[in-house]
Amino acid sequence: MTTPARGSLLGIEHLETKEILRLLQLARRMNPQKARPLLRGKRIVLLFYEASTRTRTSFEFAAKALGATTTLVLSSGSSIEKGESIIDTGNTLRAVGADCIVMRHPAAGAPHFMAKHLDIPIVNAGDGMHEHPSQALLDAVTILKHKKSLKGLQATIIGDIFHSRVARSACHLLTRMGVKMTLCGPPELVPDVAATLMPGLRLTRHIEEALRGTDVIMLLRVQSERLAGLKIQLQDYIARYQMTAARLKLAKRDAIVMHPGPIIRGLELTAEVADCPQSVIVDEVRNGVPTRMAILARALGRA
Numbered sequence: 458m459t460t461p462a463r464g465s466l467l468g469i470e471h472l473e474t475k476e477i478l479r480l481l482q483l484a485r486r487m488n489p490q491k492a493r494p495l496l497r498g499k500r501i502v503l504l505f506y507e508a509s510t511r512t513r514t515s516f517e518f519a520a521k522a523l524g525a526t527t528t529l530v531l532s533s534g535s536s537i538e539k540g541e542s543i544i545d546t547g548n549t550l551r552a553v554g555a556d557c558i559v560m561r562h563p564a565a566g567a568p569h570f571m572a573k574h575l576d577i578p579i580v581n582a583g584d585g586m587h588e589h590p591s592q593a594l595l596d597a598v599t600i601l602k603h604k605k606s607l608k609g610l611q612a613t614i615i616g617d618i619f620h621s622r623v624a625r626s627a628c629h630l631l632t633r634m635g636v637k638m639t640l641c642g643p644p645e646l647v648p649d650v651a652a653t654l655m656p657g658l659r660l661t662r663h664i665e666e667a668l669r670g671t672d673v674i675m676l677l678r679v680q681s682e683r684l685a686g687l688k689i690q691l692q693d694y695i696a697r698y699q700m701t702a703a704r705l706k707l708a709k710r711d712a713i714v715m716h717p718g719p720i721i722r723g724l725e726l727t728a729e730v731a732d733c734p735q736s737v738i739v740d741e742v743r744n745g746v747p748t749r750m751a752i753l754a755r756a757l758g759r760a
């Protein structure tokens with residue numbers, strides 16, 4: 458095998474725009490409470506080499522809502538702990554009858570590597586600092602529930618953009634859909650080159666400037682597990698970049714506040730902002746289920 462199986466979803470960057478639009482449309486039609494069993498008899502493995510709450514449970518509920526059987530394989534407690542390679546684990550899962558693997562891994566490119574070797578669709582549930590395509594799609598679905606269209610919107614991403622696969626996938630998707638994006642954070646977390654990586658990105662170090670006139674605010678957790686020795690002065694970070702109720706007033710009055718989770722109250726945002734009426738953080742989690750239903754239905758050729 459060299460090319461990924463049809464239906465694989467490895468990232469947003471190389472996904473055709475018409476496929477993105479098709480997935481968004483499908484996600485908006487999916488209803489977890491009233492779903493047809495499109496995937497009855499299908500076996501989906503959730504293969505997680507990294508911690509997850511939202512992504513894992515929503516992929517599982519999405520699969521089950523469509524009638525599929527799921528099994529969870531975590532790196533701890535499986536043969537991965539004994540040193541089994543990615544490909545050997547993949548071949549094992551294929552041999553027991555997996556029809557699709559949803560995979561999260563700390564190394565960028567791990568799902569792509571798996572997809573090159575297996576003849577079943579692989580869905581990337583987050584690979585290192587690279588991509589998190591299902592999160593970008595569910596975020597677009599969430600924005601579209603609050604705004605008429607993506608085109609012409611202004612979105613601002615604040616925080617640890619460098620280590621964030623969520624930010625990378627969101628930038629690919631939203632710039633492609635005509636959203637003007639502003640990136641904001643300190644140089645350690647948002648290097649100067651960030652804004653040059655895609656057309657349509659703007660960078661500022663000043664949160665006030667980043668927020669002025671924005672329609673969508675996307676906050677990110679400081680990914681302490683990926684800092685690799687880099688020291689962040691948290692008090693300084695909080696003083697300059699924490700989203701507070703006062704700062705939120707600088708954005709458009711109907712701006713929405715997003716965060717992929719897990720949120721750390723008191724760090725990248727105050728509890729007041731997390732729970733304010735403009736916050737759609739819980740909504741994003743909810744929209745994860747229909748969005749992942751669409752991804753799995755497409756993966757297995759039922760959409």
Ligand code: NCD
Nearest residue numbers: 511512583589678717718719
């Ligand atoms: C994120 C992730 O794992 O990439 N969470 C998620 O999937 N919703 C972001 C994070 O861990 O901060």
